[in-house]
Amino acid sequence: MPAAVAAAARPPMKPLDEALADLLALATPLAGTDTVDTFDADGRVLAVAAVSPLQVPPHDNSAMDGYAVRRADVAAPGAQLPVSQRIAAGSAGLPLAAGTAARIFTGAPVPPGADAIVMQEDCQALEGDRVQVHAVPAAHQWIRRAGEDIALGAEVLAAGTRLTPAALGLAASIGLARLTVARRPRVALFSTGDELVMPGEVDPARMPPGAIYNSNRFFLRGLLRRLGCAVTDLGIVPDRREATLEALRGASLEHDLILTSGGVSVGEEDHVKPAVEALGRLDLWQIAMKPGKPFAHGRIGAAHFMGLPGNPVSSFMTFALLVRPFLLRLQGMQAVAPQSVAATADFDWPRADRRREFLRVRRNAAGGLDLFPHQGSGVLTSVAWGDGVVDTPAGQTIARGDTVRFIPWAELQS
Incomplete structure (x- = not known):
């Protein structure tokens, strides 16, 4: 075929944003959820919103170590007051009598009647359980008000939130010991190519001509696990049609996604493309991105199929920009595009x-x-x-x- 005719027949490259939009339109959130210990939920995607059964803080409490006072009793700097009680975090004080102060510590409940906290740096302890207050406090100074962080019944984490250590701490702060999260996507991973060798199988000095170590398998498996996927590593599938068909057929029965690297071009030894087409359907895309132009998406039964290019940086970038958002959308996340x-x-x-x-x-x-x-x-x-x-x-x-x-x-x- 003349070069001009071949160029005319070649489909135009698909813009990256368009390819991602097409993929996300196919990413129906997975059915089913898991209920997990909050300790173990890091990186999972929340399936049911976390609603607070209490207010945080549960009561007015002190933001400083110091003294709880009635402002009316500290009309001018230098006021001296008897210390009537000591309130530590985890204990509750008695109502504050007029004309007295309460020694109080950070996090302790503010006693009824007190309307300000004076930090200890602005006070001087005197003999006979008395304190001299050197600064006139403002109303509600250094008092954390009940519910100022979280109101009773407030949604603190929305469904579709990917849980971080801070989010786990927030869930724990409202008493949630277990969380309902999206189930893990089940991903089957394999590489193709008789040239691939696993590290440890052959010493570098004994590598046969044309052989290379399989690096893609390592970073793809790591990336999948970081996304919360349950990964079935099928290893390296030989460059034979029947072996490829068998691997794809078996993987399609129990997985949400089959992910491969290499083998989706039209060479005589590239068997993935015809095998996927024999078992289901396949779309080959030329993405207008560099590195990472070749990309494949298809279906085999209920399982999605994605084929990444074999070159390692191309494989890495197509995973990061196309597969990663797809897997997050399967778990119910909406904002999946990377931020620059x-x-x-x-x-x-x-x-x-x-x-x-x-x-x-x-x-x-x-x-x-x-x-x-x-x-x-x-x-x-x-x-x-x-x-x-x-x-x-x-x-x-x-x-x-x-x-x-x-x-x-x-x-x-x-």
Whole structure:
């Protein structure tokens, strides 16, 4: 076929945002939930909103170590008051008698009748259980009011929230020992390629010609687990049609997603594409992104199928920008797109590309971004070296000092 005819027949590349929107439209949240101990819920997605059965704080309490007083008794600096009681956190005081003060500690309930706390730095303890107050307090000074943090019946964590350590602490603060979360997506993972070798199976000095270690399997498995997935690692499937069919057929019966890297092109040894088409359906997309142009999505029975490119950086980036949001949406999250921040480029990038390009960078001591010198799709060193990517629109160059869109790895790997 003449080159001009082949180019005309080739479908246009799909913009990344359009590809993601198409994927998310297919990501129906998974049926079923798990109820887990709050201690064990980090990273899970809340399926049922957390509603507070109490107010926080449950009562007015002191924000400082000091003395609880009636403001009417401290009309001027230097007032001296007898100390009538001592109130520690976890205990309750008696009503504060007029003309007296209560020694109080942070978190302790404010006694009825007191309307201010004077911090101990503004007071002087005197002999005979008396205190001299050197500052006139403002109304309700250093008093945390009951319910000022959380009101009774308030929704403190919405359904679809991905739980963080802070969120777990918040759930615990309202007495929730267990949480109802979305069930884990069940993901079958395998690689294809007779050239792949697992670390530990063959010594580096004895690697046969053409063989490479399977790095994709390691970072994909780690990324899946960080997203709360239950991963079935099917290893390396031989480059044979029957072996590929068997692996796909079995994986489709018990998994929500089958994820592969490599083997979705049209070469004679690439069996994934015809095997998926024989068992279900497959769409091959050319995504307008660099690295990571080839991507496949399909269905085998009830299971989704996604095929990533074999080059490690391409595989990593297509996972981060397409698979990760899809898996989070399966768990009920709505805001799944990574967030960028403005940063200064401390490098030049004069080679504009027709695709949207993701350049591996890391922050320097001055707060700007340094560029990894080798941006090839097989240079996994760039991902381990960097701490994020610059999201560069198609056709755009970068000059030193330009403001660019920086996406930290934290937005793409967790």
